Amino acid sequence: MVKGILKILHKDFNGLHEAAILLGLSSVLSQLLALIRDRLLASSFGASSQLDIYYSAFRIPDLVYVTIASFVSITVIVPFLIKKIEKDELAESKKFLSAVFSLFSLVMIVVVFALYFLMPYLSHLVAPGFSGDAKMKLVDLSRILLLSPFLLGLSNLFGGVTQTYKKFLLFSLSPILYNIGIISGIMFLYPIFGLTGLVWGVILGACLHLIIQLPFMIKIGFLPTLSFKVIKNNFKQLSEVVVISLPRTLALSVHQISLLVLVAMASYFGKGAIAVFNFSFNLQSVPLTIIGVSYSVAAFPTLSRLYSGGKIDKFLEQISTAGRHILFWSMPAMVMFIVLRAQVVRVILGSGHFDWSATRLTAACLALFAISVFAQCLILLFVRAYYAGGKTAKPLVVNGISSLLVIAMAFVFQKIFISFPVAQPFLEKIFRVEGLAGTEVLLLPLAFSVAMIFNVFALWFLFVRDFGRVGFMGRTFFQSLVASIIGGVVSYFSLTVFAGMFNINTFWGVFAQGFFAGLIGLFMISIILWFSKNNEIRELGSSLTKKIWKAETIMPEQEEL
Numbered sequence: 001m002v003k004g005i006l007k008i009l010h011k012d013f014n015g016l017h018e019a020a021i022l023l024g025l026s027s028v029l030s031q032l033l034a035l036i037r038d039r040l041l042a043s044s045f046g047a048s049s050q051l052d053i054y055y056s057a058f059r060i061p062d063l064v065y066v067t068i069a070s071f072v073s074i075t076v077i078v079p080f081l082i083k084k085i086e087k088d089e090l091a092e093s094k095k096f097l098s099a100v101f102s103l104f105s106l107v108m109i110v111v112v113f114a115l116y117f118l119m120p121y122l123s124h125l126v127a128p129g130f131s132g133d134a135k136m137k138l139v140d141l142s143r144i145l146l147l148s149p150f151l152l153g154l155s156n157l158f159g160g161v162t163q164t165y166k167k168f169l170l171f172s173l174s175p176i177l178y179n180i181g182i183i184s185g186i187m188f189l190y191p192i193f194g195l196t197g198l199v200w201g202v203i204l205g206a207c208l209h210l211i212i213q214l215p216f217m218i219k220i221g222f223l224p225t226l227s228f229k230v231i232k233n234n235f236k237q238l239s240e241v242v243v244i245s246l247p248r249t250l251a252l253s254v255h256q257i258s259l260l261v262l263v264a265m266a267s268y269f270g271k272g273a274i275a276v277f278n279f280s281f282n283l284q285s286v287p288l289t290i291i292g293v294s295y296s297v298a299a300f301p302t303l304s305r306l307y308s309g310g311k312i313d314k315f316l317e318q319i320s321t322a323g324r325h326i327l328f329w330s331m332p333a334m335v336m337f338i339v340l341r342a343q344v345v346r347v348i349l350g351s352g353h354f355d356w357s358a359t360r361l362t363a364a365c366l367a368l369f370a371i372s373v374f375a376q377c378l379i380l381l382f383v384r385a386y387y388a389g390g391k392t393a394k395p396l397v398v399n400g401i402s403s404l405l406v407i408a409m410a411f412v413f414q415k416i417f418i419s420f421p422v423a424q425p426f427l428e429k430i431f432r433v434e435g436l437a438g439t440e441v442l443l444l445p446l447a448f449s450v451a452m453i454f455n456v457f458a459l460w461f462l463f464v465r466d467f468g469r470v471g472f473m474g475r476t477f478f479q480s481l482v483a484s485i486i487g488g489v490v491s492y493f494s495l496t497v498f499a500g501m502f503n504i505n506t507f508w509g510v511f512a513q514g515f516f517a518g519l520i521g522l523f524m525i526s527i528i529l530w531f532s533k534n535n536e537i538r539e540l541g542s543s544l545t546k547k548i549w550k551a552e553t554i555m556p557e558q559e560e561l
Contacts, residue, residue: 026172027289033179035348038282040186043352047272053134054198055278056127057141059260061148062560066252068108069153071245077160099234101224104153112146119143129267144199148561151206158213161222174209181205247392251399258403262444265410270438277444280365287333292377295322296384303388319385320471328536330374331480332525335488336518337370343514357436364431365445372449375456382459394462402455409447476536483528491521
């Protein structure tokens, strides 16, 4: 049995759809644990000031993670290691890894040490609406969480080795263990240490994220050593790593800065606003991870080979194929999240201290985030296509402008709310949150979605200019959107029918109502797509008949704490 498990863990994984499905299944388990984590947090705290402090404490460590730890990104380290291993330069590979490890450790130690003392001043930027004890607690929690970027950065570095040796399932356990650590903190450390116990649970998860890589690193003798001499000897290659990583690092950084500004604004919107924003953001990230990340990451190695081989037509065809399937999946996800938003939030978060007001507000934010799910998924694909083509400046500029647009639109919408008294009641009525306090938080996901839709169309336009016209996706977009809207309408009316059949004041009653209404809606979508001769639904059937475990790809690393 043990040999069988090891054989599966060490299995090599080939093909776009099969790899995407494999990655999707791995992501599903990780996302399921993340939802359990959020449910425990919601049940224990509700949309409270305590949870506002907890979520705010991640903002500076998250920024540190994407600005420094992303320099040891798997997408950067793996090509260097593969090149050396293929040349049978194992000793040089180990020296290179030790050089990256040493430089990363040195920089991270200096930055973390400096931020530890600067945190009281930085906390005002993170949550200017906090004061007194809340601000002091934010400083304490943020200081502890500064350990996470260091641990997760090392794990990603080691993950580059495990992926180079094609141990994809081994690395895929890392995010699962990370969430298990956080869940353990909620269940066992919080009752003893309070909010401090929660963040130590995050540190535990980061340790597990790293530890799972160590046995294989030791087995193949690739465990790096700390040495400043090796930095000097490998300075040229380290410079290459920094130059290659810089665009991706800057893109992730501006995204984190935009989220930091949104959280800072939410700190003025009253108790629980930051918690509501984060809960809804996490929920909308589920389809983004399962669909967008899976397809974009699965397509990346093939796109790189096709472009480097001069096969531009095949390169564009691959983009079109991945894009069509992203639209095929994301449109139903978008509509179903909007229609079933209340059921989704009630089932996943609606327990304990998470009351009906928090549920309604989170559901409304989720619907606004869901509007841009298709755009967010396509952005991931176009960005990786640019990376595969060796053109990293354009997506950096577009993502930077988009992040600035998120901030600008948030302030514009806030101004509209203040200047036009009819605007706020109008938005509240559409999303059924009339009479609730803190509805200003709806401006944040609205601003985010508007900017993401701008982002994808800007990237699409520039991509056509830089690489050539992508195969036509309009037919898939139209078919999937129309089918999803019809399926959404069917689901909406089904909710009323099932409300009379189940006790919707209980967890299982709400679950059954949403599940069967969603199932009927998805069945209707499938029927419409099948009879409209949709290509993607037929390709899906073909892919599922193949063996999923024959895919070869690069697993995505964790991009935030």
